[in-house]
Amino acid sequence: MQSHYPVVIAGGGTAGLTVAAQLVETLDPSRIAIIEPSMHHFYQPLWTLVGGGVFPKEESRRDEADYIPAGVTWIREYVSAFEPDQNRLVLKNGDVLTYEYLVVALGIQIDWDRVKGLREALAERNGVCSNYSYDTVDRTWENIRSFKGGVALFTQPSTPVKCGGAPQKIAYLADDSFRRSGVRNKTTMKFFSGAGGIFSVKKYADSLMNVCRRKGIETHFQHELVEIDHRQKEAVFKKLADGELVTVRYDMIHVTPPMSSPDVIKQSKLAASTGWVEVDQFSLQHVRYPNVFSLGDCSSLPTSKTGAAIRKQAPVVVQNLLAAMEGHPLEAMYDGYTSCPLVTGYGSLILAEFDYQLAPKESFPFDQSKERYSMYALKAYGLPAMYWNGMLRGRI
Ligand code: FAD
Secondary structure, three states: OOOEEEEEEEOOOHHHHHHHHHHOOOOOHHHEEEEOOOOEEEOHHHHHHHHOOOOOHHHHEEEHHHHOOOOOEEEOOOEEEEEHHHOEEEEOOOOEEEEEEEEEOOOOEEOHHHOEOHHHHHHHOOOEEOOOOOOOHHHHHHHHHOOOOEEEEEEEOOOOOEOOOHHHHHHHHHHHHHHHHOOHHHEEEEEEEOOOOOOOOHHHHHHHHHHHHHHOEEEEOOEEEEEEEOOOOEEEEEEOOOOOEEEEEOOEEEOOOOEEOOHHHHOOOOEOOOOOEOEOOOOOEEOOOOOEEEOHHHEOOOOOEOHHHHHHHHHHHHHHHHHHHHOOOOOOOOOOOEEEEEEEEOOEEEEEEEOOOOOEOOOOOOOOOOOEHHHHHHHHHHHHHHHHHOHHHOOO
C-alpha cells in the first residue's frame, strides 16, 4: 500500500467527505487519502425524526463508497495514533502513513460507559432508548409508540454533545405522539439536563421554555444522569450544584449519553487540555502544527457541534489548506456559524442559527424563534436532499 499522500483526511464522516469533495475541485484526487473504517455513512440529523417514527432508520444510511470522490484513495481502517512531529499516523493494522497536510475529522466519541448500567439497560430493551446510534435509534420509536402512560424521562449530559438541541427535540415529538395516542393525560414528562438552561441563545431559549410550559414538560437543569437500574426502572441523577444524588422512577427514558473527543485524539499531541483538536477558531489551522487542520465535532471550535456548522467550516479549511500548500497567507475565516433545527412537534420547528457571539444569524426574512411548519418541512425533506446531493458532493 502507498504510504505517503500529500493530503490525508482522517475520518470520512460529514466533515471529512465534505472537505474531500471540495478539495478535488482543485487538487488531483490521487494526492488525497481518506481514512475511514465504516462501510456506511449516516445522515445523523435524521435520527431525531427516526426516533419520532417519521422515517425508517434505513433512510439515514448510504454506502460510504458512493461518497468518496472519484480518484481519492479510501483506506478502510482506524487511525490508532497521531504522530504530528513526524507528520505521520499509525493505523490499527500497524501500517504507517505519512503526509504533508492532515485534516482531522474523527467526529465525537459517545461515552456509553460513563452512565453506570446504560449499556446493559439498552441491551435489555426495557423502556430505555437512545437516538445516538444507528443500532439504538429505532428503539426510541418502539418505546414512544407502545407507551401506555406513566413517567417519561429525557436526559442531556453536561458534556458537549452533537447537536445541542437534539436531546429536547425527541421529548417534544414524544409529547405530540402521546397526545395522538391518547396517553398524554396519564403521563408525566420530565427533561433532565446537565446544562444550566434549555438553550445557549436567549432568543431561542425563551421560545423553548414556552414550548415546555405549553406542553407541560417539567425541566430540571444541572442534573447529570449517572446511573440506570433497568430492573427497578430507576434513573439516578447527580445535582451538579451540590453533588446530591436524586433517584427518579421511570416507565420510559430517552438517554443522551455523555460525549467527548475520541480517545485517539485525547492521547495525541494534537489535543488541547480539553481533549479536542486544538485549532485556531477562525482559520481552523492547528495552533502548534501548521500543516494540520481540523473541523467538525472533534475540533476545539467553541460553537455548537452540528453538520450545519461543518457546511460553513469546510470551505474555510479547504481555502486555507490550499493557501498553505502555496505558501500564501491564510485568509478564510470561520465566524462560529451553527444551526439547530429545533423540532417542537410533528409539523413545527424553531430554526436556531447563531455564531460565536451567540448572536442570531438567521437565513430567512422572518422571526425564526417562532414555531413554523415551513421550517419543519425544510428539516424533514429539504435538508436531507441538500446534504446528500449538495454538501457531500462539494456543491454547497
Ligand atoms: P461524523 O459525521 O460523526 O464522522 C466522523 C467519522 O470519523 C465517522 O465516519 C467515523 O467512522 C470516523 N472515525 C471515528 N474514529 C475513527 C478513527 N479512529 N479512525 C478513522 N476514522 C474514524 N446536525 C445538524 O446540523 N442539524 C441537526 O438537526 C442535527 N441533529 C442531530 C441529531 C442527532 C440525534 C445526532 C446524533 C446528530 C445530529 N446532528 C445535527 C449533528 C451532526 O450529525 C454532526 O455534528 C456531524 O455529523 C459531525 O460530523 P463529523 O464529520 O465531525 O463527525
